[in-house]
Amino acid sequence: MSDKIMDRAAVSLRNSGERPVHLRRGLLLALILLAFARLCWHLDAHNLWWDESLSLQRAESGWLALLQGHLVMRDGISELLTIDQHPFFYFVLQGLLLRGAGIEEFVLRFPSVMAATLLVPVLWALGRRLVARGVLAAGSAEWAALLAALNPFFLWYGQEARPYALWAMLAVLSTYLLLRVTEEGAPSRPWLVGYLVTLLAFLTTHYYAALLLPVHALLCFGWLRRRAPQWAWVAAFGLLAVGGVVAGAGAWLILKQGGGENFRFVPLRIMLPDLLNAFSMGLSVDIDQVWWLDLVFGALALVGIGWGLRSRKSMAAGGWLLPTFLGVPILLLLAVSRVQPAYMNARHLSLLSGAFVLLVAAGLAAVAQRQRWAAAGLALLLVAGVGYSTANYFTRPEYGKDDYTGAGHYLAERLLPGDLLLLNPPFSWRIFDYYLPVDLVEQGAREGKGTAVYGVPFLHQGWEEIEAGLERLRGQYRRIWLVTSGTHPYLDPERRVKAWLEQNTVRLKKESFYSPTSFLDVELFLTQVPVFTRVPADMEHPADVVFGDQIRLVGYSVGQRLAAGSALPVTLYWQTEQPTDVHYKYILRLLQPAQDGEPQVLATTEREPYDGVIPTIYWKPGEIIMEYSELPPAPLADDGRYLLALQMYHAETLEKLPITQAPADAQIDADGVTLLLPYTPAH
Known part of the structure; x- marks a missing residue:
């Protein structure tokens, strides 16, 4: 990027004929508050799901175990040490918050709320910078902030205690900061320090962050090529090496535990519609019903790409950045998936979501320059679409979570002395403990009231040992409660624990509680014919x-x-x-x-x-x-x-x-x- 282009960018920011500064800031503040209010609305209405319980378990563990990713699974008899498949930064934020504010769902999910809220000003800032460079049409920043504030994908993961919203925000923020670094003849120390700190947070939030580093390497190389050619290659290869180390470490940690075994190769013809629908309409819609609206989002993103690539001048100013931001991680992940499938759904590429929203906004702004009424009509259509998805998210049960609270209340009203509580699978112990009256059973055991709780199938045991253990327990308790979640069925896919109980005891009750994707059952067995x-x-x-x-x-x-x-x-x-x-x-x-x-x-x-x-x-x-x-x-x-x-x-x-x-x-x-x-x- 030449100094003349940078000078013109600075002048453009000052004299672009945009609204007065106080109006722009007022609009930005209003959109930030809108995003924050929407994300906080019913934040604790849905129960945690299994993945979120892993976040809770990690965030509340000791600091060393948190940083190492140690998650201890237990069954009441033995323990199994596992390593989490995510790096530590998001859980450090959760851990700090939990230690001061408690472990309620609202608190646990609040870091995601803040990350999704911050996407609004971060996309605004990146959009304004690219508008100043002539890469995006005027008005792109405002449209981007509006779409980010209303985006259903950001709502879904902004209300989930997992790192995906933070990862998406850091992808945009790190790119923006690097863009500011490369706009100067010599890098400004505040921008450089900000970029390095943000990059560290980005890489320690999700291992797939390494997929974006080739884009950063291209940005650094293009900036240094004319100023210090010898350092251009060093910087580019340095970033690529960092990405390789992060990706290699993540692959080693995940694969050595058998991670990814449930992934299947997803071809591009399936991945692209999945990503397009997720980033446009979110996860709370039926893609078969809204595909045409996905295409509208996609068409506007293509218009935004076309605007940035409309001339050599715009390409040299950075018109290649957002298309590369989208394309390179997808191509790299596809290449990796040829060896080891690494994509399950859109959350695994949520780092792309901010760039996509900005391109859609750029497309709207480009249309507005030629026909404002057409842009207004398209904007109303998009807002109506995301409003429909948002309404589904808050009102349709199929987009909710498992009803562990209902199961917990049901048990709490019926547990008696002499009862045994079995939790299947033991890998879900933390979420069971969070919602079910496990503490009541453990208290009864301490007070000599003949109660106990175990996770089944027992860890470190074969099925003969497991069945022998169940037989011993049958002789010690009057009734057995079996709580089974189908979210993580890999230890007992054939439900052999339930089959053994049905063959050797008398089943008295079965209550099924809502689960949108699997099942959550509570069953009561009598150990002897009465x-x-x-x-x-x-x-x-x-x-x-x-x-x-x-x-x-x-x-x-x-x-x-x-x-x-x-x-x-x-x-x-x-x-x-x-x-x-x-x-x-x-x-x-x-x-x-x-x-x-x-x-x-x-x-x-x-x-x-x-x-x-x-x-x-x-x-x-x-x-x-x-x-x-x-x-x-x-x-x-x-x-x-x-x-x-x-x-x-x-x-x-x-x-x-x-x-x-x-x-x-x-x-x-x-x-x-x-x-x-x-x-x-x-x-």
Whole structure:
């Protein structure tokens, strides 16, 4: 770049006839605030997904482990040390923030929010610089800032606790700073230091950052070629060498752990539409429905490229920069993928997204120079498109995340002493621990309440050892909860743990929670068939009450809760007087008597015995069915006096069964259908 071109660029910035400085700055500030507000909106509405839990685990680890990328996977028995597939810079930012503000989703994702927000002023700055050089049409910077503030791709990764938004921002920022360095006859120290610091952050955010260094090498070479030819080659090859070292280190760390084995080669004919759709309309659309709008974005980007390459003068001023910014990383990644597939989806090339947005903006600005109304119409079309995608993102469940919160609430209301919690796979331990009541189970184990939690399949064990371990656990616990996430199924792709439990225990329940791309199941298994020929020795309170001359409550037991806010375990011992073909259900309530007036209902359980798995139609006279039931969490005072109210009814007609036989001291409500059982919390 000649000094004359630089002089003209400086004059162009001062005398381009643009809006007054305060108006431009006001517009930029408004767009920054718009981007920030949109990114913060419902930032914690979606649960974390598995990849984000790895970010959390790394960010909250010790500083040395964080820098080394050490992630320890555990199953409650043993541990497995793994190395994360990303360098450290993003997680350092997260770690600093988490240590001061906590580990909530909002905090964990906030570095991505800031990175996506900063893309607006960074693209503005790069756009203005290229406009000043005559590479882009006037107005490109403003259009770029608007499109960046509304871009659905930046929204998606700006609300995800992963490094992709930061990587995209640093790609643009490092290129802008290098551009400023190469505009001077001698490099300005502030710009040079800024570039080197940003380059370091860029390279330590994602190993694929090395794909952009050939573009930086070309920029340095072109600048130094006329000033210091001997240093031009040194600088260019130096940058390429740095890129090679970073890429080599990343490849070694990833491949030695078997990383990339689930990648398949993606040809250019598939990659380009995928990238075009992602950078234009984001990930919250169906590409088959919006392909035509993707083409509008792509056509405008081509217009922007054409404007920069319209003459030798514009090419010499840097018209080659943005096309090369887009093309070189794609070609390099394709070349690498011929040896080892390295592309799965657009996030792996998110460093290109800023350049693409700037080229689309340049295309709009070029159209505006010839026909403002046409540019305005195109802009409205683009804004409507990204608005549609944004609405999908916030409202359509298929673009959400797995409902770990729902699974956690479900478990917390049903966990009882004597329960075993199995988490499949153990690689998801951190996200399970974040949302599920794992701490409640661990607390119960410490307090001697017979609970435990393990990850399955067990690490470092073959399937014979795993099944032997499951058999040992089956003999130690009354019930087994199995939580299975399909997000990372590689340890148990055939779901052999579930199959073993189905063959060797009694499955009582299965609840599926929302998962947009896989599954999230919570299942309950009973370790022993709960049918006895004599009264079990651990029954605390005999009752001997008969409902409707058909169903007898032999007795009941009320256990201790796992914690103050946990479910109240109630064990019911049933018997049938004679065979029946009728399904009966019961209503169990926890009441707090009042000195005057109706007692207060604190909790209610209504179900068929064992939720219909062992219904009354299968009961045989003389056999006792022991049912582990529970009442939902309710506030209980240690010195309180409470009542359990029990009713039976016909499942089809809903007719309540009268109490037809009871001991003389039994408490029966005046309605004749409600049995009242005293309960005092154990100290």
